[in-house]
Amino acid sequence: MKQKKNVTFNDIANYTHFSKTTISRYFNNPDSLTLENQEIIAKALVDLDYKENKVARILANGKTEFIGVIIPNLFLHYYSEMLNQILSTYESFGYKFLVFIGNGQEETERRYIQELLAYKIEGLIILSHTIPSKELSELGIPIVTIEREDKYVCSVNTDNYMGGYQATGLLAEHNCEVIIHINYINSPANPDVPAYGRVQGFLDFCTEHQIKHELILKEMGNTYESIRHHLSDILDEITGKYPNLKKGLFISNDTQANVLVNLLIRKYGKLPEDFLLVGFDNSPISEEAVIPISTVGQQIDKLSYEAVKLLVEQMNERKKRKPMLLKEPIHKVITPVLLRKETTEKELGTGFF
Amino acid sequence: MKQKKNVTFNDIANYTHFSKTTISRYFNNPDSLTLENQEIIAKALVDLDYKENKVARILANGKTEFIGVIIPNLFLHYYSEMLNQILSTYESFGYKFLVFIGNGQEETERRYIQELLAYKIEGLIILSHTIPSKELSELGIPIVTIEREDKYVCSVNTDNYMGGYQATGLLAEHNCEVIIHINYINSPANPDVPAYGRVQGFLDFCTEHQIKHELILKEMGNTYESIRHHLSDILDEITGKYPNLKKGLFISNDTQANVLVNLLIRKYGKLPEDFLLVGFDNSPISEEAVIPISTVGQQIDKLSYEAVKLLVEQMNERKKRKPMLLKEPIHKVITPVLLRKETTEKELGTGFF
Missing domain, CATH: 3.40.50.2300 (Response regulator)
Known part of the structure; x- marks a missing residue:
């Protein structure tokens, strides 16, 4: 297994005759380039067999694109199907999920949340029942819960x-x-x-x-x-x-x-x-x-999609220069069938x- | 939700009267400090309400502590229980899991693997059946499969x-x-x-x-x-x-x-x-x-534990100065009950x- 030399922004700039700044803009703000130039760079990446290093990118722009998930168990089909649907929202929103199983252990779940925060997750979805929503609301990151006590945090629930x-x-x-x-x-x-x-x-x-x-x-x-x-x-x-x-x-x-x-x-x-x-x-x-x-x-696909959507909206708001934080938590309700x-x-x- | 100012290594150094180098060693190689000094720094972290930034640490030492998982679905209890058991190995090995559901789509799974590689995962567990083991073996990172074709990669299977x-x-x-x-x-x-x-x-x-x-x-x-x-x-x-x-x-x-x-x-x-x-x-x-x-x-708990263990052994080997890479894949077998x-x-x- 040979280790390939990493392709750098410099290599891409030389290959395409664009400046390094333009290459950097392609990765961090592609819409600032014309569609034509985007395509030239995209083609160069394939030609050069460029391997993206997202960890380095996170350090540059602070966005991990990680969402944390705490779920009580995967034994009940309700939860495993919920996790399935949450993970599949990657196709819609591009966020990756770091998942922990709580097993109803309150202290363990607190430890998991600290671990998730250390990985700079941008938001948190909570399905477990242990930690009061008051405490969750004080973590300082966007949170959405599904079907649990939700007085102080945003939530999506079945009617x-x-x-x-x-x-x-x-x-x-x-x-x-x-x-x-x-x-x-x-x-x-x-x-x-x-x-x-x-x-x-x-x-x-x-x-x-x-x-x-x-x-x-x-x-x-x-x-x-x-x-x-x-x-x-x-x-x-x-x-x-x-x-x-x-x-x-x-x-x-x-x-x-x-x-x-x-x-x-x-x-x-x-x-x-x-x-x-x-x-x-x-x-x-x-x-x-x-x-x-x-x-x-319960429409588990809709519950999951709406939960991630609500979370992404809040995470995007925080990336604005002057974010408008929510005054009151939002509670969405999904109709059962x-x-x-x-x-x-x-x-x-x-x-x- | 007020944003706290981040506590830096400088702050910890000033508070404890240690050098910044000592603080850095505490995080990257704690065993190089005396137990007494470790305790002083640990206490300082609590006093200062220090929030660890593992993303920054990854950049320093290159270890993400991420394992990627590609699983066919979570609808079958066999797979959801397997994922449950894989995630629970966090308590034994400390690795975090980035999980993707393949749904039997070969091209989609290739895309997921590229995304995982971009996040610098240290290893990969594959339960899905789509991509031939020959191709997997060429990805250049440690891989363990469970219950699928495994000619060219390490695996753990039921007997x-x-x-x-x-x-x-x-x-x-x-x-x-x-x-x-x-x-x-x-x-x-x-x-x-x-x-x-x-x-x-x-x-x-x-x-x-x-x-x-x-x-x-x-x-x-x-x-x-x-x-x-x-x-x-x-x-x-x-x-x-x-x-x-x-x-x-x-x-x-x-x-x-x-x-x-x-x-x-x-x-x-x-x-x-x-x-x-x-x-x-x-x-x-x-x-x-x-x-x-x-x-x-099938002893799903044992299958999962042995798969993660086998993967961790290979990941650890690669961190050595002169890693001994496997000449032949290892295939472990678990007895059914x-x-x-x-x-x-x-x-x-x-x-x-």
Whole structure:
């Protein structure tokens, strides 16, 4: 593996007969050159096999083009798909991403943020839930959060209220006589968390339409075993309490909705007529389940794109001679999409059951 | 958000009464100072609220501490978990990762690699399948691939042969009278791809133990719809061909194994006695399936750790005054783990079926 001699601005200037200043302008402010001259230089770079050294360029203009990302985990499809979409915005905005997985460890995440700041990231996207937005707002760089507490920072969130309202509406449309919302948050006491909107949407729909309903809030742990155990108890309870009613279950994520579908199928060999289910997230499991599960999909592509766009706007503002910093954080909201599948639309079945 | 004035080496020197050279040595070669002096400077950094600028440090010593990663997608759990584990090696090795998603686009991946080289990455981890290892080997930086064609570069792979052998052995142990391997690769003609080892392990076990067997190779597309369609046809074919035999199915990934389980359950209301199944990957779906699926697990944590370790060793070698470059690429192999679940061990069932 031979090491090639680096091609310098001098070499490019000699080759093209432009001045070194013109070559420098090509890299730092190409629009100041005519299109024709840009093309001459671009061709010279290919001829000379020029290798750009962006690290050197950063030192010259102070722009790293790095965005930091702190994400709780990649185990849940919701987060891995979000990261996928964030990374793919490189094609639109040209920013590179330095990614850290927080795993819910507050102190570790603080350490990661310091490391990111040492690399002169221009902005930060936060999906993890640990560090309060007040503290984030004091870091002194542009920040956008997605689906977490966001009082003091800019954010992009799903319209969870509308999602809860739509899911409940779908169950009502199918004439469910009691609608039950099962949510893993352990308390409705923190309306700062965007996902709480799902509970409120459910409650409002049922109240407005005078539908019999029940809200079940239960922390279920992180293993399938413990989720299965809790949901099995909840299913027994519901079955015993509403034996003769058509039951609509709105479950706050597809993973848990799938566990309920499995419990029902294993007990009855098919989905009983008096059970309808709707999940949330449009995870792959909603399609891979033995009976595909109706769900409320978050538009992860739009959430990611809007988050990066909002961040880039702020980063660009700071590069102006007289930046106008935001007086108040901006909060954007993305509409969810209701997906009707077999757990509510039995006619979509393939006829096997 | 007030902008703080940056603390310089001069400020630290004045505060501690050390020379600027000593301060510089603290950052670039701390071991050359006594522990006592290191502590004095460390304390000064806190007192002065010093913010490290690693970009400036890179220019001084040429080490970016960046590793580039090209991964095909984050949709498959196998890849998102691999990325999770790669990123978490930061705690062991201190390297930061610049990640690009290739989506199977060869030209795009070449462009990403150029961008990574412009950022002076010290090494590259490649999980995508597009660019031949010959071309990768000519990039002139240390490279490690995971589970792809790797003739000319270092790699870490699962022992796929053993995985195929173990899966087939489990079905034989349960007295299956015919063992069928269903694999999505469209041809066994490319033994350079590590996953081909699964086919060979299956064939060798059956031949050695004189077991009736069939190999079904079929490209099934990327949508659930098309996978479901193909597997439904295959299931009809198998059922018709071996009506009175106990059938063992070894399927090359858990996603497809789950589709087969769903087809069987939807047809018979339970898993028929004459069907046993083993998947591959230990994906979450193998646990979330209506009947948990026996599977061969790849040790993704070990694959990732060994890949980064092998890369770091080469990167460190290059920092020596007289580096010894590898004459031949190193190929490491990680043992897979067989996980017995309900699709082979019916006694593990919860009694519902």
